[in-house]
Amino acid sequence: xxxxxxxxxxxxxxxxxxxxxxxxxxxxxxxxxxxxxxxxxxxxxxxxxxxxxxxxxxxxxxxxxxxxxxxxxxxxxxxxxxxxxxxxxxxxxxxxxxxxxxxxxxxxxxxxxxxxxxxxxxxxxxxxx
Amino acid sequence: xxxxxxxxxxxxxxxxxxxxxxxxxxxxxxxxxxxxxxxxxxxxxxxxxxxxxxxxxxxxxxxxxxxxxxxxxxxxxxxxxxxxxxxxxxxxxxxxxxxxxxxxxxxxxxxxxxxxxxxxxxxxxxxxxxxxxxxxxxxxxxxxxxxxxxxxxxxxxxxxxxxxxxxxxxxxxxxxxxxxxxxxxxxxxxxxxxxxxxxxxxxxxxxxxxxxxxxxxxxxxxxxxxxxxxxxxxxxxxxxxxxxxxxxxxxxxxxxxxxxxxxxxxxxxxxxxxxxxxxxxxxxxxxxxxxxxxxxxxxxxxxxxxxxxxxxxxxxxxxxxxxxxxxxxxxxxxxxxxxxxxxxxxxxxxxxxxxxxxxxxxxxxxxxxxxxxxxxxxxxxxxxxxxxxx
Numbered sequence: 001x002x003x004x005x006x007x008x009x010x011x012x013x014x015x016x017x018x019x020x021x022x023x024x025x026x027x028x029x030x031x032x033x034x035x036x037x038x039x040x041x042x043x044x045x046x047x048x049x050x051x052x053x054x055x056x057x058x059x060x061x062x063x064x065x066x067x068x069x070x071x072x073x074x075x076x077x078x079x080x081x082x083x084x085x086x087x088x089x090x091x092x093x094x095x096x097x098x099x100x101x102x103x104x105x106x107x108x109x110x111x112x113x114x115x116x117x118x119x120x121x122x123x124x125x126x127x128x129x
Numbered sequence: 130x131x132x133x134x135x136x137x138x139x140x141x142x143x144x145x146x147x148x149x150x151x152x153x154x155x156x157x158x159x160x161x162x163x164x165x166x167x168x169x170x171x172x173x174x175x176x177x178x179x180x181x182x183x184x185x186x187x188x189x190x191x192x193x194x195x196x197x198x199x200x201x202x203x204x205x206x207x208x209x210x211x212x213x214x215x216x217x218x219x220x221x222x223x224x225x226x227x228x229x230x231x232x233x234x235x236x237x238x239x240x241x242x243x244x245x246x247x248x249x250x251x252x253x254x255x256x257x258x259x260x261x262x263x264x265x266x267x268x269x270x271x272x273x274x275x276x277x278x279x280x281x282x283x284x285x286x287x288x289x290x291x292x293x294x295x296x297x298x299x300x301x302x303x304x305x306x307x308x309x310x311x312x313x314x315x316x317x318x319x320x321x322x323x324x325x326x327x328x329x330x331x332x333x334x335x336x337x338x339x340x341x342x343x344x345x346x347x348x349x350x351x352x353x354x355x356x357x358x359x360x361x362x363x364x365x366x367x368x369x370x371x372x373x374x375x376x377x378x379x380x381x382x383x384x385x386x387x388x389x390x391x392x393x394x395x396x397x398x399x400x401x402x403x404x405x406x407x408x409x410x411x412x413x414x415x416x417x418x419x420x421x422x423x424x425x426x427x428x429x430x431x432x433x434x435x436x437x438x439x440x441x442x443x444x445x446x447x448x449x450x451x452x453x454x455x456x457x458x459x460x461x462x463x464x465x466x467x468x469x470x471x472x473x474x475x476x477x478x479x480x481x482x483x484x485x486x487x488x489x490x491x492x493x494x495x496x497x498x499x500x501x502x503x504x505x506x507x508x509x510x511x512x513x514x515x516x517x518x519x
Contacts, residue, residue, distance in 0.1 A: 059280035
């Protein structure tokens, strides 16, 4: 991912800033600029999420994504935030600790890197609450 | 809208075809479909091509022009060629677009093709190209892989419905068995439940033998207005439904992660369009990119209640001779999964079955078949119902 493409979403990635539709009250993370419920009647504002939620489902990835080879095996989960929306993120803990329904909270971590001289991606991961 | 029929089919062998280039593959598939149909090049009104990622796999875009050119349809006939893309559902989309262009009356004779050459790049690049079918900015960058996304579907399916690793493995064992009887299949060897369970863990709970392979291959069909089909063949296969549905691209935005809403809706639209129910379908080719995907598909398309797919598969209800044979071709798992070609290959298999030409895989008395092609983790689904009867 190029510098500009990553940089554009830094507030969202570092601080879990998503959006909120004030017309229907729905929260969105990843951020959306068009509310799927209200569409053009929706009014979208930024919303900072608390970063707490619950693991809906998870996997332990052994064959890693490109740029994540050094981290394998790693835990990947769908996490439902307390404000409503769900996101995909890594959970930093032993794989035997992982279970559906476990409570987690967000932490600021390095996500991955392109190469020794390339971009380093920082963002949000989760740990058991 | 006019009725539409398939009058010709062609398919290359699927596999790691080191001595075949991208263009060799689609020319071979296209020529065999055209020869099978009995049409002449001059009669072709247009061409639709499903291809997911020529840009990443062979560093080639402008696939439509390339295919028309090397199929001999560009230099003097100037046949319009359109590439369509919906990740692994690209082939299904190409078939549906071809059907729509004939149904609308705009075209009379159209070739729908699908092609992918995936082994000209290393495994890492291929995996990353496939990962582009998910949301790069909010799934991919978090470390998600395709096996990882489907593994999360599998984990929740196990948690909610009691599905077991053995039940998932049963889909792979059955598809390998069907593949032994298909001359174009990438894998033509029997495996056992233990083969699956003892293979490397890719993304827990999915093992390597729960995953479809990286493949090269191409397939093509010729579709025409039903009114002129008998001019070319005694055994046209009629299109009773061609439907498509979108759903959120990301797994995390689905209401129920164990249900692919796009499959449910495309299926319901297809049954309605054909005036049929799941009981009318004699066999179905579903999108088993992973074993759990086959389990979800047979539930989402209404063949089994949600949660019963694993048990039904283990009990042999989806085997040839079972209640509803699933993936007689060997599916994506054993026949192979050159992503852009898969959706067309499914229609090739159903057409073989409806013509009664499927050899040892033949379903006795096959009258109606279905194809189900999924893009990504379910952002797109395409369903076709094909019949011997108009």
